[in-house]
Amino acid sequence: MILRSTRTAATIVAGCLATLGAQAQSPFAKALPSDTIAFLSFPDITKSLEEMQQAPIAKMWHEEEVQDFVADAMAMLEAKWEEAAEEGQAMYESGDMPFNPADLSKLQLHSLGFALTSLSLGEFEGDPFPMIGVVAHAELGESATIWRGIFDAVLQRILEESDGNLAITSWKAGDTEVRTLGAAELELPIGLNVAFHGTQLVVGTKRDEVSAFLTSLQSGQARLTATKNYAACAQAVRVDGAEVEAFFRPNPVIDFALSAVRTAQADGELPPFVNVDGVERAITALGLRAIDAIGGISAYEGDHCVSRSFVASPKDKRKGIAAVMAGQADLSLLRWVPKDAATVSIASLNVGAVYDAIVGALNAYDPEMAKSLLGQLAAHEEQIGISVKDDIFGAFAGDYVSWQLPMASFTAAPEMAVIAKMNNQDGFLNALQKAADMSQGRIVLEQNERRGIKVYQLIFDVEVDGEIGFNPLTMFVPTFSFKDDYLVLAFSTSDIKRAFKRMDREDDPTGDIRTNAEFAPYLQSLPADGLTSISFKDWKAEFEAYYQVGTTALAFVPLDDEIPLDLSLLPDSSTLTQHLCGSMTWTRQTDAGTFSSSVGPWGPETVALLTGALVGGVGTATVLQASHGGMSRW
Numbered sequence: 001m002i003l004r005s006t007r008t009a010a011t012i013v014a015g016c017l018a019t020l021g022a023q024a025q026s027p028f029a030k031a032l033p034s035d036t037i038a039f040l041s042f043p044d045i046t047k048s049l050e051e052m053q054q055a056p057i058a059k060m061w062h063e064e065e066v067q068d069f070v071a072d073a074m075a076m077l078e079a080k081w082e083e084a085a086e087e088g089q090a091m092y093e094s095g096d097m098p099f100n101p102a103d104l105s106k107l108q109l110h111s112l113g114f115a116l117t118s119l120s121l122g123e124f125e126g127d128p129f130p131m132i133g134v135v136a137h138a139e140l141g142e143s144a145t146i147w148r149g150i151f152d153a154v155l156q157r158i159l160e161e162s163d164g165n166l167a168i169t170s171w172k173a174g175d176t177e178v179r180t181l182g183a184a185e186l187e188l189p190i191g192l193n194v195a196f197h198g199t200q201l202v203v204g205t206k207r208d209e210v211s212a213f214l215t216s217l218q219s220g221q222a223r224l225t226a227t228k229n230y231a232a233c234a235q236a237v238r239v240d241g242a243e244v245e246a247f248f249r250p251n252p253v254i255d256f257a258l259s260a261v262r263t264a265q266a267d268g269e270l271p272p273f274v275n276v277d278g279v280e281r282a283i284t285a286l287g288l289r290a291i292d293a294i295g296g297i298s299a300y301e302g303d304h305c306v307s308r309s310f311v312a313s314p315k316d317k318r319k320g321i322a323a324v325m326a327g328q329a330d331l332s333l334l335r336w337v338p339k340d341a342a343t344v345s346i347a348s349l350n351v352g353a354v355y356d357a358i359v360g361a362l363n364a365y366d367p368e369m370a371k372s373l374l375g376q377l378a379a380h381e382e383q384i385g386i387s388v389k390d391d392i393f394g395a396f397a398g399d400y401v402s403w404q405l406p407m408a409s410f411t412a413a414p415e416m417a418v419i420a421k422m423n424n425q426d427g428f429l430n431a432l433q434k435a436a437d438m439s440q441g442r443i444v445l446e447q448n449e450r451r452g453i454k455v456y457q458l459i460f461d462v463e464v465d466g467e468i469g470f471n472p473l474t475m476f477v478p479t480f481s482f483k484d485d486y487l488v489l490a491f492s493t494s495d496i497k498r499a500f501k502r503m504d505r506e507d508d509p510t511g512d513i514r515t516n517a518e519f520a521p522y523l524q525s526l527p528a529d530g531l532t533s534i535s536f537k538d539w540k541a542e543f544e545a546y547y548q549v550g551t552t553a554l555a556f557v558p559l560d561d562e563i564p565l566d567l568s569l570l571p572d573s574s575t576l577t578q579h580l581c582g583s584m585t586w587t588r589q590t591d592a593g594t595f596s597s598s599v600g601p602w603g604p605e606t607v608a609l610l611t612g613a614l615v616g617g618v619g620t621a622t623v624l625q626a627s628h629g630g631m632s633r634w
Contacts, residue, residue, distance in 0.1 A: 027200075028113035028137045029245065031216035032224040033209060038248040039115035039224075046110055048243040048604065051300040056579040056601040059303075065571035072564035098153035108141040117209050119256040121263055122189055128263050131189055135204040135213055144199040151194060151201075155181060171207075173214040180207065229312055233295025236310035236595055242297035244604050249293045254283060278365035285364035286357050287320025298604050304581065305603025311594040320357035325532045325589065326350045333401035334523075336419060336502045337513040341403040342541040344513055347533035348398050355393035384434050391427030396420055396487075403513070406538075406545035413476055414545075417499040418489040425482050429456070448493075453500065455481045455493050518582030522599070530588040539580040539601055547573045 028041050042048065052058055060066060088101040118133035140147045158181065159166055167184040170177055173195065182191030193210040195202045197217055204210035216223055224230050230247060239245055262276050270276075283289060296309035313322060327348030337344050362370035381387055387394075400420035407414045422428065436445040436458075444459040458478040480489040481496050488499050502512075509515050514523060518538045526534065551570055559565060583600025 027217060027220075028111065028115075029230075029247070030220075030222045030225045031137075031213050032115050032135065033117050033212065034223045034227050035118070035252070036224050036247070036249075037116045037119060037252045039113060039246070041111070041113035041245045042604075043111050043113075043242060043245060045112065048300070051243070052604075054303045055300065055305065055603060056303060056581075059579040060576050063571060063575050065569075065575045069565070069569045069571060072566070076564050098157045099150045103146050103150070106143055106146055108143040110139040110141050111137075112139075113137045117204075118206065119252055121256070121259050124189060128260075128267075129189065131206070133190075133204070133206045133209050135202070135209060137203075137213075138201045140199050140201055142199070144196060144201070147201060148196050151196075155179070155194070173211040174218050176214050176218070178207075178210060178214070229293035230295070232312045232592065233293055233310045236312075236593070237295050237297045237308040239295075239297055242299050244298040246296045247293065248295075250291050251289060254288060258283075275366060281364035282361040285320055285360040287318060287322030290317040290319065290322040292317075300603060301599075303579075304599055304601065307598040307603075309596045313593045315591045320360060321354060323353045323357075324350050325587065325594065326353070327398050327532065328529075329531045329533055330399045330401075331523075331526070331531075331534075333399065333419065334514050335505075335507045335509070335512050336401065336499070337403045338405065338502065339512055339516050340405060340541070341513050341516070342406045342414075342538045342545070343402075343404045344519070344536040345400075345402045345534070347400060349396070349400070350398055351396040352389075352394050355389050384438075386431045386434050387427065388431075390424060391431040395422060395424040395428035395431075397423045397485075406541045407549060408545070413491045415492075415495050415498070416490060417495055418487075419499065419503070420487045420489070422482070422485050422487050425485070425487065428487070432456075432458070450493065453481055453493075453497065455479060455496055516582075519584075522582065522584035526586055527588050530590055531586060532589055532594075533587045535585045536582060537600070538582045540577045540582070543580055544573050544577050547576065 028043070029039060032039060085101060088097060091097040092100050113136065115135045115137075116133070117135050118131065120131045122129045122131040155168065159168055162184075165184055166181060169180050169182070171180070172178065176195050176197045178193050178195040180191045180193045182188055190205045191207070193202075193204045193207055195210065195214060197214055200217065202210060202214060202217070204213065212223075215221070224247075225234070229249060233247060258276065258280055261270070261274075261279065264270050265274065265276055290313045292312040292314075294309065294311050296307065298305060298307045300306075325347070327350065329346050329348050331346065333346055334344070359370070359374070362373060377388065386392075398421065400418060402416070402418040404416040405414050433445050436443045442461050444461065446457045446459060448455050448457070456479070476491055478489065479492055479496055480487060481500075482488070483500055483503055486503070488496055488503075490496050490499060505511065513519050513536075516538070518540065519536055522536065551567075551573075554567055554570075559567070580601050583598065583602070585596065585598040585600075587594060587596045589595075
């Protein structure tokens with residue numbers, strides 16, 4: 001539930017996000033170091049809030065039925081919020097709060113960004129010391145003076161209560177004053193550096209990085225945005241107009257982890273047989289070094305949210321697990337998917353590449369050790385009567401389709417099926433049987449034949465805490481069969497039979513998912529070449545199902561008398577689902593990397609809502625606690 005303190009908090013939030021004027025791109029990413037590891041940016045919060053009003057969740061909130069349902073709760077929380085505000089004002093006037101809480105409603109926030117700029121292991125007084133570079137940036141608009149007053153008051157209060165252990169020093173980056181809060185008697189390599197550059201706030205941990213960042217802000221010099229990796233991601237995902245932008249380079253994190261392991265080894269904290277150079281070679285062989293950068297954005301387009309991401313991984317670098325997604329998705333499998341399916345997935349996977357990646361990593365780590373381990377594996381395989389490579393990893397051809405119908409109740413699994421192309425179904429079945437034989441009864445592979453269909457079930461004999469009243473594992477009994485070189489997996493024999501019937505039907509789009517009103521529009525927009533996977537969800541059907549099941553369960557949940565909610569006023573599901581649509585995510589590989597696109601009803605506002613609900617919940621709990629026991633001093 002969104003608190004009606006969001007009406008009061010809306011005053012704060014709306015003030016925080018007052019109009020500044022749209023900007024094509026925040027200066028934040030531009031001013032970051034060229035070797036920045038990761039950042040998350042909200043470049044134009046003002047525009048985002050305006051466009052968020054067209055989002056489905058905002059339209060749901062404004063429905064009269066929803067407002068009627070939450071009205072009493074909002075009134076209660078509004079009263080509690082006002083009580084807390086009055087007490088906060090009294091604390092400020094008595095000197096127990098370092099800033100005036102009345103100023104909170106005047107605050108503005110137009111853009112916000114966080115970055116992990118560097119990671120390394122330094123040294124302090126002879127011991128390893130993590131040097132973590134972080135930079136945060138915010139555009140505060142006309143409220144910058146108020147923000148500065150709050151920061152000044154908070155820093156001063158921290159200083160006063162540190163008993164002389166902390167100190168604030170001032171220095172200049174160009175014409176901008178920077179204050180550093182750090183240890184008074186220790187020359188630590190990092191601290192808290194705070195600067196106000198015009199209406200912009202900059203906070204960072206490393207003095208040299210903060211200085212360079214401020215210099216770039218002042219000069220307009222492009223650093224990170226001028227690099228090849230950033231440019232490749234930005235061009236692929238089209239960053240202009242993004243509500244949220246993210247960027248990540250994984251290799252520096254790998255380097256930091258390896259340096260930490262090497263330091264631990266040098267200090268004698270690792271067994272002598274660990275080969276750190278071998279670990280690095282294994283990481284490369286696994287393909288973890290194949291990713292140069294990952295970029296992504298999220299933006300609103302009308303009442304839809306569009307998210308795009310790009311993994312910059314050139315084709316000639318891809319190996320190991322980076323080669324798993326390598327084939328063209330077979331969209332002809334859609335002919336087997338029921339028209340009323342709520343979720344659908346299709347992909348082409350090179351499952352055998354996983355085995356090859358593991359073996360390659362072992363050989364890269366230590367060829368002699370790999371030879372010994374693979375020899376032992378071969379001996380066990382011969383003894384058991386299976387081949388891990390051929391009967392498990394090599395058993396799957398790669399193409400698969402899965403679907404699920406809407407949930408009907410909490411006590412029964414929804415109808416679903418997975419159909420996967422097989423290379424070696426006999427070997428796969430033999431491997432499962434051998435695994436069951438070695439499980440000492442914990443896994444049982446049952447075989448039954450009904451009306452000419454041979455069906456297998458995997459039954460797990462696992463004890464479950466009886467306090468919940470039933471064993472949830474009974475809802476999920478993996479059941480599978482084979483048809484025309486395909487594995488058909490479900491949770492019941494009846495689901496298997498329905499899937500078989502669909503596989504036997506004529507190829508008629510009018511009877512399958514291809515003519516589903518939510519799915520069909522997306523199907524026409526999928527790329528023809530390089531498509532490796534698609535994933536669809538009918539949010540109208542899914543939300544309807546979960547809402548009906550959830551509201552039914554609520555009838556059995558006793559509500560505290562102090563919670564002013566009348567469950568008889570719960571909105572009708574159609575009031576909410578009318579604003580929803582289906583979502584489609586697809587992935588495409590090119591020579592430069594892997595591109596993913598997602599379109600659907602949920603966007604950054606969902607994250608904001610969850611964050612707001614969490615903050616609001618904590619705030620409400622604090623307010624309620626304060627109303628009983630009073631608020632503690634600052």
